[in-house]
Amino acid sequence: MKKTKIALAVCITGAIALTACNDDGDADNDSGEEIANIDGTSMTEEEFTNELKNEFGPQLFNQMIQDTILREQAEELDIGEEEVDAELEDMREQMGAEDDEQLLDMLQMQLQVPVDSIDELKEDFLLPQVVIEELSTAEVDITEEDKEEYYDENEEELTEVEVRHILVEDEETAEEVLSELEDEMSFEDAVEEYSEDTASVPEGGNVGAFPQEGHQMDENFADAAFELDVGEVSNPVESQMGYHIIEVLERNETYEELEEEIESRLTQEHSKMPEEVLQELMEAADIEIMDSEYEDWLQEPGAVTM
Structure with a gap:
């Protein structure tokens, strides 16, 4: 399940860099203001922002909606610092990072995740991941009988x-x-x-x-x-x-030695996919598009690609 978690986390944070583009600009700038000149050809802020909007608009729009919903769910589930810190430690171990600085370097270089601090990683990266993990397994109930039966059927494979x-x-x-x-x-x-x-x-x-x-x-x-x-x-x-x-x-090779692994496998098998969790959250949310220009931008989670 750990590989899935890393892939999910990268997907969730795919829009961070684009969001930063929105936040860094001066809201009072004249949209027609020249921001670059290339061999006499002018490039305006309006051209730049329109290009961003045309290229990334629907993806970022949906990512921002999903991010808002996930943050609301984090509050409802009372997910706190302890759960996020546990996820951070799990990520360090999974990636073989010795400390926070090395982890950030590995995320930036290997996975192209645009995070500059552990606080940003936890807030924008790991908190949504914890929410999805909790919701995906909320209805999963693995009994002792289930685990013993799985062991009997897969003993050799599990060793x-x-x-x-x-x-x-x-x-x-x-x-x-x-x-x-x-x-x-x-x-x-x-x-x-x-x-x-x-x-x-x-x-x-x-x-x-x-x-x-x-x-x-x-x-x-x-x-x-x-x-x-x-x-x-x-x-x-x-x-x-x-x-x-x-x-x-x-x-x-014994049941006692493998019980934790068996429970993890069964939990993964019966968990909802992240896309299913996001779809259910979006269907349950009261999303009102105020500008008709954006009505067609709302997509199902599985359709959002970064």
């Missing part, structure tokens, strides 16, 4: 392992690493000295947990990992990236 690894270029180097480990070199030291997976080196080679089915790991890597016992180290395993030495740190 997951947490692993760490050392990645090298060739089999010869992999054998050398394995020999070093057998000679009592610690796995952490071997990761530091040999591993070419720069993303996992700071974590001691840990690449996290993944399920036996539905994962995104290299198949050879995953197959080898699931053949190991906890604490067991593999022989060199070839993948598209090179050769790996793999150690299993944890294996979750």
Whole structure:
């Protein structure tokens, strides 16, 4: 569900930059005032704002309406700082950010989310997301029987392992690493000295947990990992990236170990889609278009693209 949350958050904040364009201008400016001159050709503020309106008007119009509705819902649901801070921490963990500054940099560079501060992120980005998440799961009721039945039907698929690894270029180097480990070199030291997976080196080679089915790991890597016992180290395993030495740190396969994951999956399966939540909110809201020019701009949430 986390990938969905990031995508949803990006969608919700897609209009922030456009909204800023509206807020930065001087309301008293003459709309015909020249704001640029290109080789003798004048560009006026009126031309500029009309272009913005024609290009982004309907999208921004609907985004602003939805934003207003979501803020009203946040008050009705009594969503406070605690819930938004929890969402912020979840986002930090999901994106692998060490602090707020790194998180903002990653959002701006990787996802093109135009936020300049954590306060802006929380207010314009995460608060609407929390509202939609709460409303999408409001009618979901997962029983113990539901979870146990799901486990019985999907036990093999649910089983997951947490692993760490050392990645090298060739089999010869992999054998050398394995020999070093057998000679009592610690796995952490071997990761530091040999591993070419720069993303996992700071974590001691840990690449996290993944399920036996539905994962995104290299198949050879995953197959080898699931053949190991906890604490067991593999022989060199070839993948598209090179050769790996793999150690299993944890294996979750009992109902008790997987209950939280099962509940999360079932909740996701039975939750409403964000578009459905927004559609229901817009249908329930008293939206009165005061200017006939904008009557045709009101769209269903699923039709709004940024």
